[in-house]
Amino acid sequence: INVQRYKGGFPWIGIPTFFHLPVALTPEDLKAGEVDVAIMGAELVGGMRARTWGPMEMRNPHRSEIYHLWGEWAMPELDSGLAWERELRVVDYGDAPMEPLSLERTIPEVRKLVRQIAGVKLKNGKQTVPIIVGGAHALMYPDYAALADVYGKDKIGVIHFDAHQDYAPTGFGHIHTHGNPVRALLLEGFLEGDKFVQVGLRGPTSTDVPTLKEARAAGIRYHTMAEVEKRGWEAVMEDALKEVREQADYLFISFDVDVIDPTFMPGTATPEPGGLYIREVLPMMRRLCAENDIVGVEIVELKPDADVGYTSVQNAKAVLRQCLNGMAMRKKGLT
Amino acid sequence: INVQRYKGGFPWIGIPTFFHLPVALTPEDLKAGEVDVAIMGAELVGGMRARTWGPMEMRNPHRSEIYHLWGEWAMPELDSGLAWERELRVVDYGDAPMEPLSLERTIPEVRKLVRQIAGVKLKNGKQTVPIIVGGAHALMYPDYAALADVYGKDKIGVIHFDAHQDYAPTGFGHIHTHGNPVRALLLEGFLEGDKFVQVGLRGPTSTDVPTLKEARAAGIRYHTMAEVEKRGWEAVMEDALKEVREQADYLFISFDVDVIDPTFMPGTATPEPGGLYIREVLPMMRRLCAENDIVGVEIVELKPDADVGYTSVQNAKAVLRQCLNGMAMRKKGLT
Amino acid sequence: INVQRYKGGFPWIGIPTFFHLPVALTPEDLKAGEVDVAIMGAELVGGMRARTWGPMEMRNPHRSEIYHLWGEWAMPELDSGLAWERELRVVDYGDAPMEPLSLERTIPEVRKLVRQIAGVKLKNGKQTVPIIVGGAHALMYPDYAALADVYGKDKIGVIHFDAHQDYAPTGFGHIHTHGNPVRALLLEGFLEGDKFVQVGLRGPTSTDVPTLKEARAAGIRYHTMAEVEKRGWEAVMEDALKEVREQADYLFISFDVDVIDPTFMPGTATPEPGGLYIREVLPMMRRLCAENDIVGVEIVELKPDADVGYTSVQNAKAVLRQCLNGMAMRKKGLT
Amino acid sequence: INVQRYKGGFPWIGIPTFFHLPVALTPEDLKAGEVDVAIMGAELVGGMRARTWGPMEMRNPHRSEIYHLWGEWAMPELDSGLAWERELRVVDYGDAPMEPLSLERTIPEVRKLVRQIAGVKLKNGKQTVPIIVGGAHALMYPDYAALADVYGKDKIGVIHFDAHQDYAPTGFGHIHTHGNPVRALLLEGFLEGDKFVQVGLRGPTSTDVPTLKEARAAGIRYHTMAEVEKRGWEAVMEDALKEVREQADYLFISFDVDVIDPTFMPGTATPEPGGLYIREVLPMMRRLCAENDIVGVEIVELKPDADVGYTSVQNAKAVLRQCLNGMAMRKKGLT
Amino acid sequence: INVQRYKGGFPWIGIPTFFHLPVALTPEDLKAGEVDVAIMGAELVGGMRARTWGPMEMRNPHRSEIYHLWGEWAMPELDSGLAWERELRVVDYGDAPMEPLSLERTIPEVRKLVRQIAGVKLKNGKQTVPIIVGGAHALMYPDYAALADVYGKDKIGVIHFDAHQDYAPTGFGHIHTHGNPVRALLLEGFLEGDKFVQVGLRGPTSTDVPTLKEARAAGIRYHTMAEVEKRGWEAVMEDALKEVREQADYLFISFDVDVIDPTFMPGTATPEPGGLYIREVLPMMRRLCAENDIVGVEIVELKPDADVGYTSVQNAKAVLRQCLNGMAMRKKGLT
Amino acid sequence: INVQRYKGGFPWIGIPTFFHLPVALTPEDLKAGEVDVAIMGAELVGGMRARTWGPMEMRNPHRSEIYHLWGEWAMPELDSGLAWERELRVVDYGDAPMEPLSLERTIPEVRKLVRQIAGVKLKNGKQTVPIIVGGAHALMYPDYAALADVYGKDKIGVIHFDAHQDYAPTGFGHIHTHGNPVRALLLEGFLEGDKFVQVGLRGPTSTDVPTLKEARAAGIRYHTMAEVEKRGWEAVMEDALKEVREQADYLFISFDVDVIDPTFMPGTATPEPGGLYIREVLPMMRRLCAENDIVGVEIVELKPDADVGYTSVQNAKAVLRQCLNGMAMRKKGLT
Ligand SMILES: [Mn+2]
Ligand SMILES: [Mn+2]
Ligand SMILES: [Mn+2]
Ligand SMILES: [Mn+2]
Ligand SMILES: [Mn+2]
Ligand SMILES: [Mn+2]
Ligand SMILES: [Mn+2]
């Protein structure tokens, strides 16, 4: 559904969908439009996390401008020479519903919506790729589960950017919180631990040592910031890219924005000093999306209120754009 | 066009149109929907005024939340017992186009769009009421002119809330700026001076004395804040309401948010200390819209960037809501 | 327990308890110290409300300084000539525990702690007065229930300052949310509706009309801001003070900071334009606490993060101080 | 010395002197220019007060714009019809020097500079009026003392706007602090207590009770905010204006910006909730300066850093402008 | 013209000119003072860009303090051992005039003023170097054109730091906007493309691909951030420095602050994530100004309002200081 | 003294001591508790520095959350696998007293309190390590002097992180300011210059050249940021670590937060662009505290008000945590 009066324009004109994209609300819309990528919002919150305004601010061009001209006015990324807005068909799929007092009741709704998107078969033999904008990291559970519903269990590798391991045993007896989606997925058998590559872990509230050992025993590979400090980002990035390629045919990217250092990304719920800098993250995302068969992406834990400026939302959008740029490169054969 | 997946919900869920209302893009949409009120954005800027982000932030629920539940979840105003969302059919009509380097080229486009809305004839014998969210006050010219195109010249009274008289002779030789729309309209004969009631004028950059005399000679009635300080708001409000009723059958409300004191409304382009307080403004707007035949409303000069908090956008939205509340009261016969 | 090295000092020196008061952690401490008032924090949150940081910032002198010298350096209020720090024995009772993923599990813990305080019998025949610093308004349920546990059912009147009626039928099937504590208390028979006097109600998300009628049927008295706009604050304040005195021997003050206009109190969770101004609130609180037998006070819905400045916390503290000032006046017989 | 290239202009063009006025650095400059009013900055600080940036930000048009066109572009105040920039000859006299580690060494330098200004005799029989922009209120001592040096002891009444009485016995054994200039002046015999009218006092750190009694014994008249709450501002303002006129032939205005409520004036060093609102202050200042022979004005305790927005500086400038407006009215005989 | 009362001092004392330097308003002043460098402000704005407050905030020491002691109190840079304030004669040349509603009318005024400065011949055979503080990048046209007026066409190389190529075909039919000064200069034959070295280009709104090809065809050399990510800053910096030296005898530095990553420089009009970090920029600027014959510098696109903190202004000032430091080194023969 | 009701918990629950640690107020408490490390606050200010709120905000978990679970809920650092809260006994020792108008009177009080801590002999043969949270850098004098009182003169090396050399001859005739503690200590013979290793010096207000030469003559070793830019941080860090080890048996760390680049640490009193980035600082601190016998640490010049966000406090806390982490590693033999 086109909700813009014009074919292109300035950021501050028009209805603020994600990147001013057209809206689609049903799988039929996606199929009819041969949509490559559908971006949806999911204010999945609960417990200590209130509404994050992540999806709303990722739509709003005000705090994330990047001078972004939309529609026919879009310009290419300089590294690829491509404007993804033109190479890919991308839509705003609206938001998942939300039961604000119960995470447990909301999770199946998210899963259903992601499955709707991922299940759409396009004429080119591909399926629509869901991008989920969160919302708390508890999303990893319904997001991955929905993909597994469509592609099968243990078929999809995960690259998981995060300051935290998100493998806590339980959260006060709850299995679905932002602190333990990795465990929930493993426990319920959606994938094996060796499908996980974690990047950016650091303290002091990432995990405890027994859990870390358990994680290693489960086959999870991880790269801490201490490793990055010692070996340098180049080396760690190359290793992680290689491990990802070896894992599985399909790749799911779970991007917790707190992997980025809080000076570059203050707008997040559990900031930890000493994270990745923005010029380390952008090429990594571009390469991941250009060199792999991405079946889903989530970008979570954005909390714009914690940033009195605009850099958090803008950087989050830049991360997402680099992935879309990479997907466009892949479609064009430019990897 | 409905762009929401759900029938009602929280502010932070869904595509952020004005108050999460449905979208309409053509007069046919308005007619088909029997739309009472169409809200449109107009980033009319130029010269010293850059994009104001007024329309965008008035759509975005984040900085102006009022805990506003939308659609079927909407609740009534306590003073009227009505939820205007249910009494009136209101839509988001999108934005006017914008030629960022030329006010002169943009003005006719705005006029055209406002005329489109105001010209729609409804089954109940009324016409759709345009509400224009600005943008600079230069909008008064195309907004009123469009209404005059539809209703005829000198048929529509104007109540003009402003710290400034907006009757400057010219702005560097330009007739269309935020400083002289009143003069432009009078010069071109769209209405007589006695159709104007101005409220809230104060210094030190409101006007010069010769201009003030000219204004008086032209028949413009005005109430300065010095008068409010002396006589009290109650007395001045009653006078202004009476003058308005005597003027004309139809009423256009031109609301420059800088009429409000900058402590309550820091987010404006030319703040002047000593303005109206919020509890003076809200009942005034409610009564104006309940007691008169409103044919158009503009709310202009909002500049959210100048407010590091959220009160400006929220108060601007409260002003608009009170007018919609008043319109709903009038429709119900509750004045 | 004294945690300060000095007998008095500047705000920025020492361990930041509430007003730099001594700490007490058990009812025995309260009894031993003949404590008149015990202030406790309660981060009762849930659902859409995350941690509010209310208690923490009410302790921290940084954003709420009022130049407050503590201990022996404290100075008197000019209206009463009293320094409450010297007239009353007041302590910081620490915080209630919190189960972040379940409001239901936390509520009994809060009730237990409040009951501990209120149950302490002093030598002068009085009982210690709990002041609860929230946290979401769902606190009204355990706070009042604990007082009823101690003083008996239907013995304590409530003056309830709020923009909202907090009488919603249920919140998504949950009886304990910030939107329906009044109903929960009535349903469970803790008091009759005629014990409630509500002040400051306004739209647009205060209540719906059937609920309002139900409230009236239940005997709840309320004063909307529309009434204040029409009759003036003086008249409404006197009425409310009178109604309060007629209700019951004991009084509980439930102060939702959103009753204050958001320009004066931006730091709250559900701001509504058009509320009370600060110079209306302060004398009201002083008189309430000077002229009545207060058995408990809660001050809730403070959300300092929503205020980029400091006025919210400072004003909230001023409200609390005026109540303590009033209590000191009553103790001295100065009402 | 003219430091502007143009005869008038926008706020954002030119060297930012106070109101873009010409600069004068010596008494000879003042005499040559027949200067009516000389505005000087004084970063008098010490102890707990660091640099306040008051003078710098009062020069900078950025945070206090009032859309203020300067020089030939200046417009009149609407209440008087006068543009003070044209009626009075006003200059920026630069800043007093500052010994940052010793208040005691800086005070005589300020006194010397104020005396320089006040001692200039103009052809019309008047003397140049110094306006001192502070800086801490310790300025009251050198500012008044310098005027007494010129006009004689006990000849000049003082209207003192402040939340605080500034009559503390001593500050840690120091007689010159922002807390005791009133006492310092009385102790050293510069004037009698009955020359003081204080407006706006309120707690909780204004003064202690014995000091208040001492003040009353010394003949100081004061109006607390508690009096304003009871009697209304109109009545108190008229009383204060009358008392001022009865005191002495000359008047010195000592304006501590903390007399204004911190919602309207967050940018101050010792904010106290419950102060004057802006629409109470502006007419008071205009009348004071129109109806009395002003020999000096100080505006102190501005601390722009404490205001993340711009209202504090803008309101402080509005207060100063209303006084200049009043002076222009008096010169024109418009009182 | 000296506008300071003292020979040196703290940042917060005195009239806030650029770095508290003396003022000069005419070429005669420059000649008389044997001025090496004259810094002027130019609020050249238009269309989507309103006043930027760049020059005003670069003068104001408040948000850009660097603890900068001025005049005789200035201290040396640690890398060179020189205090440029002592080695060079530098002045504040005031601001260019501004026609706020027409870029076209303002541009010739800026060109005239820059030409005035650059045309001053000093006794040492050099000419005064203009530094222009903007304002929008449309300044590049009048700034370079003025230098060409003085030094001749195609005599001056340009190192152009920018996220954007600024070579857009036209801006809505306007040749003078912040998006196409490079094209305007080339089209009008002021210089050949091979005199341009561009550093820091990145997406997504830098340029389109045909334009990039055109740029390459025109001989423009550019270094994208993608190149920096791959080859490292050291290598790219050395290449750029070498290319600059080969180009021409004279060098003009056009520094668009958006070349810096927005985490370090949020205060700019079109931020693009992924730019240079501050420790890359500072040595580059020092070396450029020490190793080349600089005939002009512009620093543009600063927009302090977009930075709620102070780092943008401070970093912009540091960039400028490093160039002045380099010039001082060159004068001393320390390159 | 335990002031928490619970054994562990969330940041937002409980009395906000440093890291929610127990309180100790006397040396006896320290001895009884076998306390390894005692953290104390010291608002040592004077002259141009007002209260910094450093200690208060370092206690307050709100702006420095790091999601820090306390007590039994604490988690280990990922690099060491240790939770220092469990390996070390650490307490909050409260604050030093403060005479706000006299640095000279406060300094002996600080020295006394630091000496109290450092003089406590533990059963394991060690002595309690004081960590002083400032407050201005004038603290270096009483902090080091107290250690020298306990350990003897010239026995303790100093690693001094700072943008500034802090070796100014005098500050307006005062020997104790934030600009000359190094000189004060050397002058009074507490240690020789060769015990100093300074890291991070840069301009433009670090020092003057004669002072730098004097410093070198006195044997002080220093590493400027210019050296870091040329040689890289790795090389400089290794050199500094080596120099430190060669100096003395004991080490005192004097950490001025302005050594960190102001983009990462805007909340400081004299920011200088071009400093260390956070990922350079954290491993350095960990290694320093793991590889040396630390007898005292000070972290000074934090000024949270200068940071509108939270990163400064959070990064300062991260620096402190890495030192505690290193100490825990050393205790466990993990260096
Ligand atoms: Mn996560
Ligand atoms: Mn995380
Ligand atoms: Mn207007
Ligand atoms: Mn206006
Ligand atoms: Mn409530
Ligand atoms: Mn409420
Ligand atoms: Mn005062």
Ligand SMILES: [Mn+2]
């Ligand atoms: Mn005061």
Ligand SMILES: [Mn+2]
């Ligand atoms: Mn540019």
Ligand SMILES: [Mn+2]
């Ligand atoms: Mn650019």
Ligand SMILES: [Mn+2]
């Ligand atoms: Mn230092």
Ligand SMILES: [Mn+2]
């Ligand atoms: Mn330093």
